[in-house]
Amino acid sequence: MQHQLKSITSRIVSQLYHQEILPEQVQVNIPPKDFPFDFTIVAFTFAKLAKKSPDQTANEIGAELIKEMPELDHYEVVKGFLNLRLKDAYWIGVFDAEVNNPLFGALPPTGKKVMVEYCGPNTNKPLHLGHLRNIFIGHSMASILKAAGHEVVKVNIYNDRGVHICKSMLAYQKYGNHETPESSGEKGDHLVGEYYVRFEQELRKQVSEIIAQGLTEEAAKKQAPLNKEISEMLLKWEKGDTEVRNLWQTLNQWVYQGFEETYRKIGNDFDKAYMESATYLLGKTIVAEGLERKFFFKKPDGSVWIDLTADGLDQKVLLRADGTSVYITQDLGTADVRFKEYAPDVMIYTVANEQDYHFKVLKLVCQKLGRPYANGIHHLSYGLVDLPTGRMKTREGTVVDADDLLDEMDLTAAQKTREVGKIENFSETEQLTLFHQLGLGALKFYILKVDPKKRIIFNPEESIDFHGFTGPFIQYTHARICSVLRKAAERSISGGRQCRHS
RNA sequence: GGCCCCGUAGUUCAAUGGAUAGAACGGAAGUUUCCUAAACUUUAAAUGCAGGUUCGAUUCCUGCCGGGGCUACCA
Known part of the structure; x- marks a missing residue:
């Protein structure tokens, strides 16, 4: 009905005042609840064209509208607002048409495909309150887009590799005693999370012991045996060392099973899960491609960068000097894979607003590379969840599980x-x-x-x-x-x- | 320092640039023959500050004040 009002009004105004008015330029509002009317057309904008007072203009439009629209019962002009009342028969017709429509409110198919990414946990500890906000937002966004007529693909992204993942692996290797979710009666993600905490505890012990010998904290961290072991483990993982990879597989499986249980509990499901371990290498080849095409440049130490100062941002690193990938490298690879698999028109990333900058960079980099999906990248940014006592902090144990x-x-x-x-x-x-x-x-x-x-x-x-x-x-x-x-x-x-x- | 987000009743939240800034909780005062008293009715109470654009600003622009975030070869 609003569309109809807009198009008819635009035609009337164009005819009356010999000025071209588009339907989008007509403002149709719902009047405040004390007014016994259904819609309000704002006449101020047309008063200028008509070179008449807003009230007079509104009256002229109203007189034409009632001639053209049989659904219209009557109108009234108040201070430049043209209030319209539709006939009861019209509303009864609307009600009859919708009352038994099981898809009430849904829009017809648009033919557009939208991918919604949300959740995005690390596989070294259980989900917390922040993830819940993320999942609720992402999942409801997917439902809304579906109702709006789009084809929707819900995807998760697991940050399943890297230093932090190795931490729980190493602690398990050292102190685990072959404990399993079954033997301990604990949910897999919680069990693995405990070893992550254990690692941090043991590391802190080592560091403070070294500091007691007179070293600075920074030096102590570098020297701590546990940190050295972590680097070795990460290296082994990257080389595909069987033992490390098996451990990784085992722990991550436990975590996934734990996550699945939580998803079930909150009525959530994904169409597809992506693993960063499967895309970070592809990301590296994309960086190499950009380097070859001169979109990126290499610093003397071997690290690869992109200069975004022309876009109001900084220079951003895309690959470390030692050739390993950073956060954004993986996102580049993942985006490419997703486009190949689903060819979505829009890719929505549900990620907290502390990463606003990151997604600006990601979109710009994809645009520079001429990726066909670049303009469809959209960051659904949301605020963090704080507690009355302040921000949730892992170290202080204030994270709400x-x-x-x-x-x-x-x-x-x-x-x-x-x-x-x-x-x-x-x-x-x-x-x-x-x-x-x-x-x-x-x-x-x-x-x-x-x-x-x-x-x-x-x-x-x-x-x-x-x-x-x-x-x-x-x-x-x-x-x-x-x-x-x-x-x-x-x-x-x-x-x-x-x-x-x- | 630079960039981004937020600031509305005591509290938690609303309001495509439109009419008298809406709810809820809490406060005050009421409602028992009637659809589930897990309810209902009445009532007091707010746009951080100063400018600007506009017929009209909570909304857009500028400055200031408060809160948060980003500005890592962490993810």
Whole structure:
């Protein structure tokens, strides 16, 4: 209807005042709720063309509109705003058409393919609250784009190699005693995460011992035997050493299994997972290609750079002096692989705003290289999640673990539900399902109601609130609507629709 | 230092450049024969500061003040 209003109004204005007006230039608003009208056309912009007062212009447009549109009941002009009221029959028609449409609100197919990347965890520790915000944003963005008629591919990216991954591997090798998720009864990602922490602890011990002998912290870190062992392990990994690779495979499998369990818990799924271990080498060849084509340059020490000062940025390193790849190298390789596999029109990266700069660089580099997908790169940037006490810090142990949080939400939901009662007829399974629906709904809504680009201060107590503008309250409202429909059906009142649980 | 993001009731969040800045929680005052009292009704309460553009600015521009981030041969 808004489109129709725009195009008809633009034609009327063009005819009345002999000035070409495009439909997009017509502003159609919803009036404030006290006004008994459906739409408002803003006439100020046309008053200038008409060389008449806004009120007079609005009246002239209104008079023409009512001649042309049979759906229009009446209009009224207030201070240059042309308020329109449509006939009840029109709205009843809209309602009848939509009431039994299971795809209410969905748009027709656009033929466009959009890839949405989100989550992107390291494989050395469990998911935390920050990942949950990322996943909720990415997953809902994918759903929205799908409803908007696009073909959507949901992808994850695992940062599964590098120094930090070796840390948990080395600690496991040293102190693991062949412990497994089965033998310890721990979720795989949590188990591996413990060895990552263990490594950091042991390293700190070594460093402080060396500092006690009179060395600076920097020198101590370099000298620490554990750090040397890490470098050796990374080197072995890159060479494909069987033992190291097997260890890597084993630990990463445990982590993936742990992640999968968490994804299931929050109702998330991916169409495809990419591994940086599989694309970082390709990234290197892309850098070599750019170097050959003179888009990049090599410094005397052998490192490769791109000069983006003309674009308002700095010079950025693309390959280290020793020839190993950096963060962006992998992203270049991954982007190429994705385009080959899916040829998406748009690639959306759901990544926190601390990486705004990185994605500016990535897009620019792809543009310089003339990649066909370069202009379709879009960074869906979101704010970090802080706690009332400040930023989450691994070192200070203030990171909120995703699994712990989800369990806590369910427990609180259970507690609050039991207080109210009303679940006497529920089986054990039904109760658990309900608690989880409530707990997860509360958390998702609490996080998604905030503009993604704003940072969130996560307050555990508020997140689990069941009153006011919250997930559980919407669920409660849904339940009551279903109840009304059920009763209507019992009394054979027709015209309603089946209640759908979705 | 340079660049980017944020700043709205006591609190947590809304508002394609449009009319009287909306909700919720919390505060105050009420509602029991009626759809689930996990509810409802009424009420007080806010655009960081100073300019500019505009018929009109929470929104766009400039400066300042506050908060955060980036500016690594970490990822």
